[in-house]
Amino acid sequence: QVQLRESGPGLVEPSQTLSLTCTVSGDSISSGAFWWSWIRQSPEKGLEWIAYIYYNGRSACNSSLKSRCTISVDPSNNQFSLRLTSVTAADTAIYYCARRFGSGANTDWFDFWGQGTLVTVSS
Amino acid sequence: DIQMTQSPSSLSASIGDRVTITCQASQDVRWYLNWYQQKPGKAPKLLIHGAITLEPGVPSRFCGTGSGTDFTFTISSLQPEDVATYYCQHYIELPLTFGGGTKVEIK
Numbered sequence: 001q002v003q004l005r006e007s008g009p010g011l012v013e014p015s016q017t018l019s020l021t022c023t024v025s026g027d028s029i030s031s032g033a034f035w036w037s038w039i040r041q042s043p044e045k046g047l048e049w050i051a052y053i054y055y056n057g058r059s060a061c062n063s064s065l066k067s068r069c070t071i072s073v074d075p076s077n078n079q080f081s082l083r084l085t086s087v088t089a090a091d092t093a094i095y096y097c098a099r100r101f102g103s104g105a106n107t108d109w110f111d112f113w114g115q116g117t118l119v120t121v122s123s
Numbered sequence: 124d125i126q127m128t129q130s131p132s133s134l135s136a137s138i139g140d141r142v143t144i145t146c147q148a149s150q151d152v153r154w155y156l157n158w159y160q161q162k163p164g165k166a167p168k169l170l171i172h173g174a175i176t177l178e179p180g181v182p183s184r185f186c187g188t189g190s191g192t193d194f195t196f197t198i199s200s201l202q203p204e205d206v207a208t209y210y211c212q213h214y215i216e217l218p219l220t221f222g223g224g225t226k227v228e229i230k
Contacts, residue, residue, distance in 0.1 A: 047167070047210055047221035062218040064124070096166055108214030109157045111178070113166035 002026040004097045004114035012091075012121050018084040022097030022114060023077075030055050030075035035100040037110060038071065038082045042093035052100050053080055087121045094118050125149050127211055129222035135230045142198040144225045146189075146211035154190045155215040161224075162207045170209075171196070203229060 008020035022036065029036060037052035051071040053059040061069035070083040084091060095117050098110040126149040136142050146156065154174040159167035169178050171187040174194060184199045198205055206229055211222040 046223050047212070049212075049219040049221070060217055064218065098166075101172070106155060106214060108155075108219055109169055109172040109212070110159075110167070111169050113168075116166055 002099060002112040004099065004112060006095060006097050006114045006117040008095075008117060008119070010118055010120060012087055012119060013123050014088055014121055015086055018087050018091060018119055018121075019081065020095055020097075020117065020119070021079050021081045023079050024099075025078070027099070028075075029073060029078050029080065032056070033103055035103060036073065036080045037098045037100050039096045039098055039110065039113075040093040041096065041116070042090075044090070045093070048093075050084075050095075051082065054103065089121050092119065092121045124218055125152065125213055125216070125220055127213060127220055127222035129209075129211060129225050131225060132223065133226040133228070135228045136201050137230045138201055138203065140201045142201050142205075142227060144196040144209055144227075146194040146196065146222050148192045148194075148213055151191050152213040152215040155213055156187075156189070156194050157212045157214065158185075158187055158196050159210045159212065160205075160207045161210065167210060198227075201227070201229070 003025045005023050012018045035052045038050040041047050051061040053071045053073045059071045068085045073080040097114045099112040101111045128147045156174045158171040161167040186197045188195045208224045208226045210224050
C-alpha cells in the first residue's frame with residue numbers, strides 16, 4: 001500500500017521560507033510511473049494545488065505562487081520537497097503531499113494522500 | 124484560472140435519501156473532472172475521475188455525470204458513513220483548481 005508522510009516545521013515566521021518534505025513508501029518515485037504533488041487547504045482558499053514533480057525533476061508550480069514556489073525530488077531517498085519563500089499569514093494551511101495518478105497527459109487526479117501537516121505562519 | 128462552483132455549499136438529508144451535488148466550471152473542461160470525499164480531520168479521498176469513472180472499492184451508490192461545464196455527483200442512498208465534504212476538481216489545464224466543497228450531513 002502506498003503511503004506518503006509530510007514532515008517539516010509547523011511554525012514559520014513571516015517573510016521566511018517554508019520547507020516541507022514528503023517521504024513515500026510502498027512505491028518508488030524513480031519508477032517514473034507517477035508524478036508527485038503538493039496541495040494545501042485553508043478555510044480562506046479551500047483546496048489549492050501547489051505543484052507537482054516527476055522523478056527526473058520535470059515540474060510545474062501554480063502560477064498564483066509566482067516565483068515563490070520550488071519543488072524538488074530525491075529519488076534515492078524516495079522523497080520530494082517543497083520550498084515556499086517570503087511566506088505571509090495567507091500561506092497558513094494544512095499541506096498535503098499526494099500522488100498524481102499516471103505519468104501521461106490528462107491524468108491529474110490524486111489517488112494517494114498524506115495525512116497532512118499544519119503550517120502556521122506567525123511571529 | 125478556471126473557477127469551479129459547487130452547489131449547494133451544504134445540505135442535510137435523511138438516511139436512504141438521494142443526494143445530488145452540482146459543479147459548474149467557468150469554461151469547458153470536457154470530461155476532465157474529479158470528485159473527492161473528505162471526512163473531518165482526514166485527507167481527501169478520490170472517488171471519481173474522468174467525470175464518471177468510479178475508483179476501485181468505492182461503493183456503487185456514488186455516481187458522477189456530466190461534461191463540458193456542468194457536472195453532477197449523486198449518492199443514490201445516503202448512508203451514515205457518507206457524512207463528509209465533497210469537492211470537484213478539474214484537470215484540463217494548469218493550474219488545477221477545486222470547487223469550494225459541499226458539506227453533507229444527516230438530518
